[in-house]
Amino acid sequence: MKIFIDTANIERIEEVNSWGILDGVTTNPSLIAKEGTDLRTCVKRISEIVDGPISAEAMSMDAEGMVKEGRELASIHGNINVKLPMCLESLKATKVLSSEGIDVNMTLIFSPQQALLAAKAGARYVSPFVGRLDDIGQTGTDTLAQIVNVFYNYDFGTEIIAASIRHPVHVLEAAEFGCDIATIPYDVLVKMVSHPKTDEGIAKFLADYNKSKN
Numbered sequence: 001m002k003i004f005i006d007t008a009n010i011e012r013i014e015e016v017n018s019w020g021i022l023d024g025v026t027t028n029p030s031l032i033a034k035e036g037t038d039l040r041t042c043v044k045r046i047s048e049i050v051d052g053p054i055s056a057e058a059m060s061m062d063a064e065g066m067v068k069e070g071r072e073l074a075s076i077h078g079n080i081n082v083k084l085p086m087c088l089e090s091l092k093a094t095k096v097l098s099s100e101g102i103d104v105n106m107t108l109i110f111s112p113q114q115a116l117l118a119a120k121a122g123a124r125y126v127s128p129f130v131g132r133l134d135d136i137g138q139t140g141t142d143t144l145a146q147i148v149n150v151f152y153n154y155d156f157g158t159e160i161i162a163a164s165i166r167h168p169v170h171v172l173e174a175a176e177f178g179c180d181i182a183t184i185p186y187d188v189l190v191k192m193v194s195h196p197k198t199d200e201g202i203a204k205f206l207a208d209y210n211k212s213k214n
Contacts, residue, residue: 004183024052047077057083066093098122112146119158131164141173
């Protein structure tokens, strides 16, 4: 499973990239605004750090505007894919952009039916929002598993990005289901590295080593 980081923070992207585990980056307008920068500057800087897919979101709500923004975003760097929110206008725009070789990440996916339509329209990626489904009393990873099964049945080339990841268990379940990608916040990535028994073992080894030097 490929691992993306879900952030627009350059320092954190550089840090996680140094771990040797980073395959790509997803951003959104809220994350970029939080960093006090603009979309073009942000994704250009990310493209200098990470040699992998970078999601940048178009903000138009009509197909014509989405296509125009998508072309502009894709022109910044070859690794950039265009995030579009799931709706009828986005399906129309995806058909056009994908025919031009521009990758689309259809975001705000909350059902297998939405994912199916996005894949049929030519989306390169679909992003089911696992945590936000949990927030409304559904089990987000159940929906994720359904999407994996549907795509497997029909051999779609579209990759599934498990998004809105809230904790390491979401990542584990996505991997168990065979999800292609998980886009993970920095804090969750850090939690994935740690385990109390690992910490205990390191502390014991260090204590024993220090004793042996005396």
